[in-house]
Amino acid sequence: MESRDVSPQAILPAMKALQTTTASRPFSKIDPKIRDLVLIFLCIKATFLLLVFLNQQMLPFNRPLYVANLVREIQGLPDFMRAFNTWDTQHYLILAEKGYGTNAMSNAFYPLYPWLIRLATPVFNNSLVAALVVANLVSLLVPVYMYKLAGLFTSEDRAFRATLLLLAFPTAFFLSVAYSEALFLALTLMAFFYLYTKDVLKASLCCLLLPLVRAQGLLMVVPILWMAWTTFAAAEGSMPEKLKAAARAYAFPVLASLLGIALYLLVMKTQTKDFLTGFEAQAYFAAQNSIANLFNPYDWFMRNFVEIKLYFHGFSESLMDRVFFFVFLPALVGIFLTQDKALFFYAAMTMLIPALSGTFMSYTRFLLVVFPIPLLLSKDPRLFPPVLILMFSIQIVFFLSHTGGFWIA
Numbered sequence: 001m002e003s004r005d006v007s008p009q010a011i012l013p014a015m016k017a018l019q020t021t022t023a024s025r026p027f028s029k030i031d032p033k034i035r036d037l038v039l040i041f042l043c044i045k046a047t048f049l050l051l052v053f054l055n056q057q058m059l060p061f062n063r064p065l066y067v068a069n070l071v072r073e074i075q076g077l078p079d080f081m082r083a084f085n086t087w088d089t090q091h092y093l094i095l096a097e098k099g100y101g102t103n104a105m106s107n108a109f110y111p112l113y114p115w116l117i118r119l120a121t122p123v124f125n126n127s128l129v130a131a132l133v134v135a136n137l138v139s140l141l142v143p144v145y146m147y148k149l150a151g152l153f154t155s156e157d158r159a160f161r162a163t164l165l166l167l168a169f170p171t172a173f174f175l176s177v178a179y180s181e182a183l184f185l186a187l188t189l190m191a192f193f194y195l196y197t198k199d200v201l202k203a204s205l206c207c208l209l210l211p212l213v214r215a216q217g218l219l220m221v222v223p224i225l226w227m228a229w230t231t232f233a234a235a236e237g238s239m240p241e242k243l244k245a246a247a248r249a250y251a252f253p254v255l256a257s258l259l260g261i262a263l264y265l266l267v268m269k270t271q272t273k274d275f276l277t278g279f280e281a282q283a284y285f286a287a288q289n290s291i292a293n294l295f296n297p298y299d300w301f302m303r304n305f306v307e308i309k310l311y312f313h314g315f316s317e318s319l320m321d322r323v324f325f326f327v328f329l330p331a332l333v334g335i336f337l338t339q340d341k342a343l344f345f346y347a348a349m350t351m352l353i354p355a356l357s358g359t360f361m362s363y364t365r366f367l368l369v370v371f372p373i374p375l376l377l378s379k380d381p382r383l384f385p386p387v388l389i390l391m392f393s394i395q396i397v398f399f400l401s402h403t404g405g406f407w408i409a
Contacts, residue, residue, distance in 0.1 A: 031147075033147060033156060034143070034147055034148075037143040037160070037164070038143055038144065040164070041139070042140075045176050048173060048176055048399055051396070051399065051400060052080055052083050052084075055083065056079065056080050059404055061082070061083075062404055062405030063405065065405055065407070066086065066405040069086065069087060069090070071091075072085075072093060072094070074128060077129070082405075083403035084178055084403070085128055086402065086403075086405060087407075088109070089128070089131065089179065091103070091106040091108075092109060092117060092131060092178060092180070093117070093128060093178075096117035096127050097127055100268065101271055101272045104281060105281060105284045105285065107268075107277050107278055107280075107281035108278055108282055108284070108285065109278075110180065110212055110214055111264070111267050112180075112209060113131075113134070113213060116183070117130050120133060128178065132178050134183075135176070135177065135178055135179065135180075136182070138182045138183050138186050139176060139186065141190065142175060142182065142185050142186050143166075145189035145190050146159075146166050146189055146371060147159050147160065147162075148193055149189055149192055152197070153339075153340070154378075158378050158381075161378040161384050162374050162375045163374075164388060165377050165384070165387065165391065166371055168388050169368055169391055170364060170391055170398055171364050171365045171368045171408070172368055173395055173402065174365055174409070177403075179365075180213055180214060181368055181369065184210070184214040184216070184369060185368070185369050187206050187209055187213060187217075188206075188210065188217075188346075188371070190202070190206045191210060191253075192342070192343070192346075195224065195250070200253065201252075203252075203253045203256075204253045204255075204256035207220055207221075207224065207253045207254075208256040208259055208260045208263075210257070210260060211257065211263070212260055212263065212264055212267075218264075219349050221254055221258065222346075222349065223342035223343070223346045224253050224254050224257060224342075225250075225254065226345055227249075227250055227342045228246045228247075228254070229246070231250065232245065264278070285361070289354070289357050291357055293356065294357055303359070304322070304359060304360065305322075313407070313408075316358075318360060318361075321362075321364055321409075322360055324363055324364045324367060325351075325360060325363055328351065331347075331351075331373050331376055331377075332347060332348055338376065339376070343372045346370075346372070347372040350370045351367065363409070364408070364409045365408075365409030366409075
């Protein structure tokens with residue numbers, strides 16, 4: 001059982017086994033491994049909260065950089081909350097409180113997370129607290145659906161290891177701060193799980209929401225179309241029957257993805273008078289992300305590796321971000337060889353587009369949502385302990401730096 005790969009041939013038997021197990025299990029009974037994963041994640045979050053307190057007492061806070069980036073100071077909150085009031089969080093709070101069009105840089109961010117913050121703010125009487133609560137509650141779905149998704153294709157033990165590796169990933173602390181990573185990763189894992197198990201309604205809902213969370217959500221239609229093609233190719237019968245089989249499972253998720261894209265553009269049009277305001281706002285950031293960069297690989301290479309002075313870490317001159325890219329790039333080959341091609345297409349898009357369309361800014365954070373990587377790394381149980389310890393140790397250092405006001409991703 002340990003040697004099973006996440007291959008296309010494993011999908012149908014795994015789904016049948018899942019359906020049989022689910023049918024025979026009482027609805028109220030929680031899988032012990034899911035319970036353990038959620039408890040471990042809660043312990044990690046509690047540890048992070050303790051580290052913030054200790055960090056405030058023992059290590060210097062980078063106030064000059066904090067003030068330089070700051071748009072709004074914490075209001076009516078203890079000083080330690082300043083550690084959670086950094087970087088992108090500012091933009092989500094602006095959008096939650098004032099909407100689009102009030103800050104040019106904030107227009108680059110997507111609306112679903114700010115909408116949820118706005119809904120929760122009256123409950124907590126503070127938008128930053130609401131943002132943290134929303135992100136942390138949603139993040140609890142990440143280990144649940146990572147385990148369930150991995151369990152469709154491999155053993156329970158390997159699915160458990162893969163989930164722990166995802167939670168230990170060096171930038172996984174972004175699942176516990178006021179960023180959109182938790183919402184995007186949870187919806188992505190749910191979307192794939194429901195697509196593979198052919199729960200069309202739930203899959204369509206997730207696909208509708210993803211383009212409202214992150215730019216990568218606009219591309220979800222690609223792996224869905226691949227899944228539709230494989231279903232069409234494998235179906236028996238006449239051409240109409242094959243088309244019907246593919247359409248029955250994937251037509252609505254594809255349409256939902258397209259509707260989500262249209263809804264995002266409509267939001268930008270109604271609030272900023274321009275469909276493309278969000279894309280144009282990328283010009284305000286040091287990353288200078290643009291799809292046009294994908295068609296100029298020579299210029300991209302010269303700009304990122306030759307005509308630039310690299311530092312260990314920085315906004316767009318980071319050697320660390322580039323090292324992360326080249327360390328994990330070979331994983332794409334392993335994902336292609338051992339996992340379903342829909343997961344490969346997702347991994348390729350989420351790994352390559354952020355790197356090839358800009359200057360590697362925030363790349364270590366973008367890698368977090370490439371969940372096929374920890375699934376790949378979980379294959380060998382002998383390598384699991386050292387890899388887990390190494391990644392989680394790096395995560396603690398990154399978390400302390402981030403909450404100390406320093407730039408990480």
